[in-house]
Amino acid sequence: MAHSGTSRRPVPGVTCGLAPDVKKMKHRRCQIVLTLAVLTWSFTPGCRELDDPVGPPILLYAADGLEWRVMLPLIRDGKLPTFAALIEQGTCGSLATLSPTSSPIIWTSVATGKTMDKHGITGFIYRTPDKPDEVNLFTNADRKTKAVWNILTDDGRTVSVIGWWMTFPVEPVSGLMVAQTNSVDQAQTAYGENIWKGSLRKGVPGQVYPPDRQAEMIDILEQCDNELPSLTQQIFGTFSYQQSPLLQRLWENCLWAFRADATYLRIANRLVAGPERPELLAVYMGGTDVVGHRFWRYRYPNLYEHPPTGEEIEDYGRIIEGYYAYCDRSLGELLKTYGTEVTVIVCSDHGMFAINRARRYDPNDIPANVNSGGHPLAPPGVIIMAGPRVNHTPLPGPVESLSPRDIPLLCSVYDIAPTILALMDIPVGEDMDGRPVRRAIEPSWIRKHPIRTVATHDTDEWLATRPHVDRESPDKKMRLDQLRSLGYID
Numbered sequence: 250m251a252h253s254g255t256s257r258r259p260v261p262g263v264t265c266g267l268a269p270d271v272k273k274m275k276h277r278r279c280q281i282v283l284t285l286a287v288l289t290w291s292f293t294p295g296c297r298e299l300d301d302p303v304g305p306p307i308l309l310y311a312a313d314g315l316e317w318r319v320m321l322p323l324i325r326d327g328k329l330p331t332f333a334a335l336i337e338q339g340t341c342g343s344l345a346t347l348s349p350t351s352s353p354i355i356w357t358s359v360a361t362g363k364t365m366d367k368h369g370i371t372g373f374i375y376r377t378p379d380k381p382d383e384v385n386l387f388t389n390a391d392r393k394t395k396a397v398w399n400i401l402t403d404d405g406r407t408v409s410v411i412g413w414w415m416t417f418p419v420e421p422v423s424g425l426m427v428a429q430t431n432s433v434d435q436a437q438t439a440y441g442e443n444i445w446k447g448s449l450r451k452g453v454p455g456q457v458y459p460p461d462r463q464a465e466m467i468d469i470l471e472q473c474d475n476e477l478p479s480l481t482q483q484i485f486g487t488f489s490y491q492q493s494p495l496l497q498r499l500w501e502n503c504l505w506a507f508r509a510d511a512t513y514l515r516i517a518n519r520l521v522a523g524p525e526r527p528e529l530l531a532v533y534m535g536g537t538d539v540v541g542h543r544f545w546r547y548r549y550p551n552l553y554e555h556p557p558t559g560e561e562i563e564d565y566g567r568i569i570e571g572y573y574a575y576c577d578r579s580l581g582e583l584l585k586t587y588g589t590e591v592t593v594i595v596c597s598d599h600g601m602f603a604i605n606r607a608r609r610y611d612p613n614d615i616p617a618n619v620n621s622g623g624h625p626l627a628p629p630g631v632i633i634m635a636g637p638r639v640n641h642t643p644l645p646g647p648v649e650s651l652s653p654r655d656i657p658l659l660c661s662v663y664d665i666a667p668t669i670l671a672l673m674d675i676p677v678g679e680d681m682d683g684r685p686v687r688r689a690i691e692p693s694w695i696r697k698h699p700i701r702t703v704a705t706h707d708t709d710e711w712l713a714t715r716p717h718v719d720r721e722s723p724d725k726k727m728r729l730d731q732l733r734s735l736g737y738i739d
């Protein structure tokens with residue numbers, strides 16, 4: 250049900266220029282737009298038609314490992330105002346995921362709406378029958394069905410993709426594609442070992458489409474590199490105590506993710522501020538997952554048989570909270586940069602919980618696997634949708650009082666791509682395993698644009714254009730060693 254935006258919480262720094270009497274005059278269809286206007290609008294005269302086929306832009310904000318049980322207490326304390334506003338105005342729920350909760354698989358399922366058998370990315374590595382002893386790294390070249398960015402591009406719509414899993418080497422899209430490039434170079438930097446997420450990296454071609462923009466993106470990476478110490482100071486404040494070798498390892502393991510996220514966010518902001526703003530922007534952040542893996546026992550010490558010391562908790566118990574707040578703030582800034590109404594989809598690939606609870610974490614004798622948070626058993630993730638074409642689902646009470654049992658299962662990771670297609674009036678592939686989440690879509694939008702289907706979006710011509718990658722790259726062995734050290738592969 251639509252309702253006036255006047256009771257909604259404003260996002261800090263974002264104001265709505267509409268006078269109250271103007272608001273009253275708007276008809277129901279416009280009220281939907283006004284609801285999110287509190288978040289994002291600077292006033293523009295008139296009311297955009299809700300059935301305009303090229304309508305308000307869609308932002309897919311992907312935060313790896315985001316967990317409701319971390320978010321809800323922070324919302325209660327007013328520390329996640331952007332997420333809180335979106336939850337109040339749109340539709341949210343938990344997001345069923347698949348097993349194994351392996352990022353390459355799940356994020357490709359999110360992008361394709363298909364199971365791993367259909368999209369072809371079944372993990373970090375694969376073997377071939379003719380060389381069973383040899384392992385190969387999956388890349389974008391191994392995906393054998395269209396992702397939502399291919400479908401949109403072929404439909405004449407604009408789309409940009411920043412930092413998504415399995416996008417190296419990049420492929421032609423109608424907007425900008427910046428790969429998340431997995432490499433061993435990261436392990437050789439000061440940021441430490443145990444790296445399995447990628448980032449933009451210097452000196453590697455094929456990471457940006459169109460290719461003539463790669464230098465511009467590397468410049469942004471270098472800026473973020475230089476600003477990393479001040480960024481982490483801003484997010485987490487100052488630490489009071491000397492780091493033990495274990496904490497030094499945990500901290501350094503996170504820095505590369507902070508740097509990658511800052512780079513992706515800066516690129517995304519530049520994109521939406523300028524004339525090349527795409528109809529769909531997908532941006533990925535990995536730091537939420539990484540801080541969860543590394544600092545869970547500092548945030549929830551009571552869950553562990555051998556909890557950290559008081560000093561360690563004082564310094565590092567705030568890492569997860571700090572990063573969630575940064576994630577919220579970054580989303581708010583991005584929405585402000587848009588300066589117009591935006592349909593937002595926030596999603597995570599899975600949740601997270603305490604693991605290795607009986608382990609003794611010797612601060613001076615670092616175990617090979619330092620994780621205290623994890624996601625075996627496929628804990629559900631987060632989905633929050635809000636904006637002009639999204640249904641408003643009333644909450645059982647104030648957003649500050651929500652508990653995990655107030656968060657219903659809304660849909661699965663397979664449903665996100667079909668839902669984006671439905672929100673853009675593009676047919677959904679019948680060969681997709683997900684379906685549009687009807688109850689999250691504004692009913693008047695569906696009435697005017699009934700969900701259409703097509704047998705498949707894939708064509709032989711498209712498959713023939715898949716990017717090629719040299720699977721014998723010199724990086725391979727070290728990269729595989731990393732994955733083994735993490736227990737991801739045998």
Ligand SMILES: [Zn+2]
Pocket residue numbers: 314538539542624
């Ligand atoms: Zn993870």
